[in-house]
Structures are given as structure tokens and as C-alpha cells.
Amino acid sequence: MSYKEFSYFYDYFNYNADYDALFNKIVSLAATQNVKEGIVCDLGCGTGELAFRFNEAGFDVIAVDNSDEMLDVLFDKRDEVGAYGVQILKQDITEIDMFGTVDLFTCTFDTVNHLDGKKAVQKLFDRVSLFMHPDGVFVFDMNTAYKHINVLADERFDFIEDEADCHWQNTLIEEENRTKISITIFDKQSGEEYSEEFYECYYQLDDVKAMLKKSGLQIVSLIDGEDFGPVREDSQRYLFMVKKEQ
Numbered sequence: 562m563s564y565k566e567f568s569y570f571y572d573y574f575n576y577n578a579d580y581d582a583l584f585n586k587i588v589s590l591a592a593t594q595n596v597k598e599g600i601v602c603d604l605g606c607g608t609g610e611l612a613f614r615f616n617e618a619g620f621d622v623i624a625v626d627n628s629d630e631m632l633d634v635l636f637d638k639r640d641e642v643g644a645y646g647v648q649i650l651k652q653d654i655t656e657i658d659m660f661g662t663v664d665l666f667t668c669t670f671d672t673v674n675h676l677d678g679k680k681a682v683q684k685l686f687d688r689v690s691l692f693m694h695p696d697g698v699f700v701f702d703m704n705t706a707y708k709h710i711n712v713l714a715d716e717r718f719d720f721i722e723d724e725a726d727c728h729w730q731n732t733l734i735e736e737e738n739r740t741k742i743s744i745t746i747f748d749k750q751s752g753e754e755y756s757e758e759f760y761e762c763y764y765q766l767d768d769v770k771a772m773l774k775k776s777g778l779q780i781v782s783l784i785d786g787e788d789f790g791p792v793r794e795d796s797q798r799y800l801f802m803v804k805k806e807q
Contacts, residue, residue: 567727567744567757569634572608574720574727583669584614586789587700590782590802591665594698599664602692604654604685604701605672609635613644622647623663625654655684662694668701671798674761679772682764686776693805699778700802702786708797709733709740709763724749738763766799778803 603612606624720727732741739762786798
């Protein structure tokens with residue numbers, strides 16, 4: 562379930578995201594497994610903020626997304642910064658097809674939650690396992706069940722800015738383990754209004770562990786995805802690093 566019109570406003574309303582902190586944490590985690598260079602594939606790359614940072618750090622970067630609108634933004638940003646070392650692919654991340662093995666897979670900002678249920682998540686893990694270098698790692702995050710039930714729930718968030726307003730309404734569907742998200746954006750410059758809906762699914766930690774094991778992946782590190790400390794009962798995001806089972 563990919564973003565559409567919201568893609569063009571994603572960076573504008575996501576200004577609080579600390580990409581540097583996340584990038585540095587991923588790099589430090591990967592280094593513990595001796596992954597310090599080579600090919601990195603950012604799955605669900607969005608507007609490319611992490612991909613561009615990996616490019617600047619000297620990695621060979623493949624950026625993958627399935628949203629035409631996100632890719633429009635990504636190509637424009639690549640042209641602006643001249644990051645032509647970033648290879649951009651339009652692919653469904655549950656059906657990725659690489660040209661060879663990848664040293665570091667990443668998938669962040671709850672992209673995994675946007676997949677349509679356990680079967681889709683399992684397919685993602687299977688494809689990553691297939692194309693991961695034997696000594697490579699996969700770093701990904703997920704919004705937790707706690708966050709969906711206790712924080713997102715049925716809350717409404719209004720973002721009022723100079724150029725556009727965004728109204729974000731959550732609807733928790735607890736019996737289906739997912740949240741419907743309805744977004745309305747009013748572009749003050751054009752006078753146009755855009756609306757779209759999508760879902761985020763959430764999973765119990767034991768279910769995620771079982772899916773990883775089924776794909777032949779083992780957890781090397783599991784930490785809180787917000788403060789990078791130990792996982793707590795009220796953690797809102799998990800950050801996993803996994804590798805192939807030996």
C-alpha cells in the first residue's frame with residue numbers, strides 16, 4: 562500500500578524525522594557484523610533520504626519503491642543533488658529481483674507495516690533472504706502493536722503549515738490487527754485538496770520472529786526504534802538487524 566499524492570508533501574510534513582540519527586545507527590549496527598562497504602538496497606526508499614546518505618558514505622546504492630509518485634520526487638531530488646550513483650528501481654518489495662547479492666538491506670519508517678498482512682511480510686523476508694549475501698545483514702523497523710492500539714488508535718492529527726495543511730485520521734480495526742489511515746491535504750498554493758486512504762498492519766513480536774525463522778533469518782539485534790535503547794513493553798517502534806542462519 563504505497564503513498565500517492567501525499568508523496569509530493571512527504572518531506573514537507575516529515576521535517577521532524579531524524580534521518581542522520583537513523584543512518585548512523587544502521588551503519589554502526591552493520592559494522593558490528595563487518596558490513597562496512599559494498600551494496601546497500603533501501604527497500605521502500607520513499608524520497609531517498611537514507612539512500613542519498615549511503616551514497617555519500619561510499620556505498621553502492623539501490624533504491625527501490627513501488628510508488629510512481631514517490632519515484633517522481635526521488636528522481637527530482639537525485640537530479641538536484643547529483644547523486645547519480647544511486648540506482649533507482651520500481652519494484653514491489655515483496656517481489657524484489659536483484660542482479661546479484663546485497664550486503665545490506667534496509668527497510669525503515671514502518672514500510673513493513675504498510676504491507677498487506679502476514680503473507681506479504683513473509684514474501685518480503687523470503688526475497689531478502691534469497692538475495693542477501695551470506696555475510697550480509699538486513700536492518701528494518703516496524704511500528705509495534707502497542708503504538709497502534711495505545712498511541713495511534715482513533716486519533717486525529719492536524720498539521721497546519723504555511724504552504725499546506727494535512728489532516729490525518731486514524732481508525733483502529735483491532736479485530737484485523739490494522740489501522741486505517743485517512744489523509745486530506747489542502748495545498749494553499751494551488752487551492753487543491755487531495756485525499757487518500759491506506760492501512761498499516763501490526764504484529765506481535767513472536768509472530769515476526771516466526772516469520773523471520775521461516776525465511777532462514779536470525780535476529781542479531783533488536784532494539785527500540787526511537788531511542789535505540791532496550792525494547793520495552795511500551796516501545797512504539799522496533800529496530801531489527803537480522804542475518805542468515807548459519
